[in-house]
Amino acid sequence: MVHVKTIEDLKKIKEEFGKRIQVSGKNFDPEKVVQIKVGLGTSGIASGAKEVMNFLRDELEKRNIEALVTQTGDMGYSYAEPTIEVKLPGQPAVVFGKVNIKKADEIIERYIKNGELIDGILPTNYMTI
Amino acid sequence: MELVKLTIDKKTLEVERGTSILNAARKVGIEIPTLCYLNLDGLNIENKPGGCRICVVEVEGRRNLAPACATEVTQGMVVKTNSTRVLNARRTVMELILSDHPFDCLVCPKSGNCELQSLAHRLGIRDIPYQGEQSTYRKDTSPSIIRDVDKCILCRRCEMMCNEIQTVGALSAINRGFMAVIAPAFEMNLEKSPCTYCGQCVAVCPTGALTEVDHTRQVITALADPTKTVIVQTAPAVRAALGEEFGLEPGTLVTGKMVSALRELGFDYVFDTDFGADLTIMEEGTELLDRLTKYLGGDRNVRLPILTSCCPAWVNFFEHNFPELKDVPSTARSPQQMFGAIAKTYFANQLGIDRKNLVVVSIMPCLAKKYECQRTEFSTDGNPDVDFSLSTRELANFIKLANIDFGALPESDFDRPLGESTGAAVIFGTTGGVIEAAVRTAYELYTKKPLAKVDFEELRGLEGIRAANVDFDGLELRIGIAHGLGNARKLLEEVRDGKSQYHAIEIMACPGGCIGGGGQPLHHGDASILKARQKAIYMEDQNKTIRKSHENPYIIQLYKEFLGHPLSEKAHHLLHTHYFDKSTQIVIE
Amino acid sequence: MAKYRMHLLVCDGTTCHASQSESVKNALQDCLELNNLENEVKVVSTGCFGYCEKGPIVKVLPDNTLYVKVKPGDAEEIVKEHILNGQIVKRLLPTESVAQVYASEGKTPFFDKKQIRIALRNCGFIDPENIEEYIAHDGYQALCKCLTEYTPQQVIDIIKRSGLRGRGGGGFPTGLKWEITAKVKSDQKYVICNADEGDPGAFMDRSIMEGDPHSVIEAMAINGYCTGANKGLVYIRAEYPLAVKRLKVAIDQARAYGLLGKNIFNSGFDFDIELRYGAGAFVCGEETALIHSMEGKRGEPTFKPPFPSEHGYLGKPSNVNNVETYANVPVIINKGADWFASIGTEKSKGSKVFALAGKINNVGLIEVPMGTTLRDVIFKIGGGIKGGKEFKAVQTGGPSGGCLTSHHLDTPIDYDNLIAAGSMMGSGGMIVMDEDDCMVSIAKFYLGFTVDESCGKCSPCRIGNKRLYEILDKITKGEGTMEDLTKLRNLSEVIKDTSLCGLGQTSPNPVLSTLDNFWEEYVEHVVDKKCRAGSCKGLMKYIIDAEACTGCTACARACPVNAISGERKGPHFINQEICIKCGTCMEKCKFNAVLLQ
């Protein structure tokens, strides 16, 4: 385990984190892999976000798509839970709302596989710092 | 000390930093009304939850009103205690408090002596516009204390007394919001709680929520019964406080008038608990010397320090909280019970009547005495040694009820034989008194020399825990004194942990000792009343010709005719007791 | 891999939907098919863009052109000009100011700057259970900077200059609070995080703890460094199991990385954090009550002064801030006080997180710069009122706040403006109400909450709020009098003026603000015995429409109090004197003949 003692230690972690993403022992190149974040706050979970996350993990593996599915906090769109963010390599991230299993399947088949946008995109209406 | 200049109601004054607005105002003759606030100066007892909001005042520059009791003065502060805003707020708050209070003032035991009632009068409340639901609870009666918490205004004084001062922990605030109330755990009866019946909650309750169980009716019935001989004993602290109920200055001794009043009430013999106190000294003093001699002689089967055992609330306290130490206190019964035991044997014999036809009434500054006289170990064949115990307050009411003009009564003396007592017995009424009385006797018995000076100033005072060494002709007797059960707990913990340095410890449950007992006229937070009572007690001692218990001629006679000698078998049987484990037991199923 | 060369995004947010976005979508689809473009260009409906008053909105990808107020008839022009000819349809572009916003857009194709995420910067972005991801987003750099480059006083000065004020409701200047605690001399001090978010309808702090727990940990350590405290305590609601779990994971990770514990960043500074759980008492959000609760006691507040900064947990100086306040701190250190102070209004700097809920389309968690108007929040970000109903009021500040009306919609949100308007910032709950909400009932709802949550220590709050509730209840039952309205006001003012703690000092605000802003509604209840929102049961009448009634007697048989009379096969009648308004007759009637009036 890294013991952080200097600003350089922090910077190193930051750099490394950008370069390699490790999931269950496998290294991923963030530039080449599909990255999905599932909003797992209380309202997300209450709306079924965990089921969606499990579905995505299982199905992406079954369908041989190199993808990294991680959890994140509340994205703010309580009215459209569960919400997920999908980032295809080299493209801006897109947030989908009201994602149930059926919608998740559609996202894999149409957006992830074909780059085809589907109904239910949530425009990011804020600026982050 | 830094001085702070401020203005209250256009009066400019300078007070020490740290003074509350309430106390600062008092200095310029402005009396801001209070309700929950209580301060017994010099006894370290203060209740300042800032909860009732009656004492609110306007402070210039402040958004909302400030409670005068809890707000400290600041430099240049401008305070208004009677602006329209303040008066309206104070009235509304009072109306709210009254809207959650029963309207049965006329038949309330506190009527005429109720702080809430006086305040409503002072604020000129004429109606209660904010009517609504009132909180209601079950009335709870124990052997000593009645809880009628419908009348509770959540001033928290009793909770503070029970937990912070007495560390008894019988009461706590429970529930919250409108349902909040002060009660034992699970709203169980006080009788099932670790309550010691010290009555300090009753002594500070501003309303009729906490009162004593009134036994006056039973006494009246007994007095009216021609088959009964009714005798009365009065505790030393009663005579130093009873006068207050009749408008006399606190600290006025009314021994003679009290005796006359009791005669007028119809008691056949008016005796003195002081006689029992002298007897206690004989037994307890001898026990102390016995244990001490054995201990110094290397006998490790005896335990020191010896603890006094004349305070029934204190006895309850260690039975609940320190059962493992129950062989440490003296086994001597309290003066009330010694008196009762002698009355129902020795004196009944003298009169030639059956003990069942002799009714013994005690007048006590205490509520725990009501419980004590009901303990089964203090009865023979179901007949108690002491039948009824009335508080000082009950006696005062009884006298008024009997149309007796107390002020006009002549002074008269107690009856013999059980009315004779010494100065040593009188000082039982204040903290430090029992041990001083014991020292006066033990010294002479131990050293076989007369005391050069009877007064032991080093044992007196109002400090919560005091310590003094008394020279017994070469032997340094180390003495500890505690009053208030919280202070007692500290000394007890030392004993339990084997760290106690004392040979003897006196403990009184009530702050100040019996002068501050739960059955005394209400002090309403004025500590100077307790101090005046203490002064009166020592004055009574001064005035006595005999000031050492072992010199009481009737005590000497009692031993000669009846008991034999202190700690004799008969004395053991009649004058000593044993203690019980009353702590909560976890029984494994 | 992309099948489509272009996407047309049509906003299908509720407001746009109401303004025919569906027809626009269909028209675009038809035009594409007409031009055989359906396999090259796809029409997609999206959630709200936050520009509802300009709707329907169409956005063209990949070139990010935004068209506003698009009508079905514009579809042909968009397809022909933009898609086929590559020419932008200028007349459908938004006005200049909006265009600028969109012109500067950066990372994402769906971008609008009404919201700024400072406290929520990582929330919904990073994996809260992965400390490395937090570090990758510049996490713990602020702590490092403070410990290695600044003196405690310098850090305090930065916070002071930033203008950050407490986000828990009171709005006390954070830097000043830190400075007071720092100046008190004591062998032991504590850093306390108030995570007892109790306002009904508020979930800002919970979201931050669930989404970005490290930002709170980092800020608490910074505070510890400033004030001289080595121990931090988070007082968190036991009802927030997920937040508890994420915080625990984060604390463990921070310890493992040496970011909590001994000698952090080799500076000689030690700091660690423990959790303490609340147990369901709203009053524990008050800092003295919170401290008593942490000490294992009843959560009753005590009179201030002394303040916790001097006499806090276990009698030691303690700095108490809430979650959101702490979450702002690392950014302020990293980006500087001036940057933070450049956002917001004169006296309220930075941004504020709100939990937007109630009768609003886009319920959610938002963060806006101080000074944003209520109108922007409700109608742009919030997407307007649900079901196209009329906006009636917005409640801010929870049970301590007030109800604001359409008159206040253009009020820029900051601490002082909200207080001036008769409400308060509170912790950030924002509940929108529509024409179906009865304002007397709303006031009663909040008072019911206060009565439940009052600790009972001081008489005005314990009894006064109960009486307020009872009077309001009486009014909603149609039994109120004009005198009651006078009583309501006097009682409210006295409770505010005399209560011991913040709970009682603010609890009458929902009553006072509705009395001020909806006086006619109270008078209607009292004088006309009428509830315009139709929500006060006691003021409603069940009546039978004689025309529709078939005389089947089902209602009469079901009525529990025999209030219904009438001949079989003839019209029935409800005796209003007897009726208890249970509604059974309405349930039983198969002919919709029972009406509620």
Added chain:
Amino acid sequence: MAVIKLPESKVQQLKDICKSFNNDKGELINVLHKAQEIFGYLPAEVQEVVAKELNISIAQVYGVVSFYSFFSMVPKGRFPVSICLGTACYVRGAEKVLDEFRKQLNIQVGESTPDGRFSLSCLRCVGACGLAPVVMVGEKVYGRVAPEDVKGIINEYANL
């Protein structure tokens, strides 16, 4: 003398909990949380043991237990039903949903059905305001509940 009867294993468990908090009375609330986790509620006996172990008065323990709404002295049903009465849920009709549960289960808030299957309680905001009105049965969250849905929700547990 109050006598508390509890099985030995439970007493030991309680003692262990207290010990894990160093028998520190400042940890009372944490101890009570743990105890409620294990016992499901806090009967008088449990409070007595805690009081004894932490060396505080039973009145004080009860004062704390009765202050906080999270602590309960009555056992919950097998399927505890909680209705959120936060503001967002309130304005979206939570009260009507609560009334329907009362009617269907024939119990009041704070009570359990005679067969011990269901208990009814109210919650402050659970923070799922986007789903208002919200009902929880055990851990399961039901969002946007209308009075008409109540019967169906109860039936889900009918055969469990």
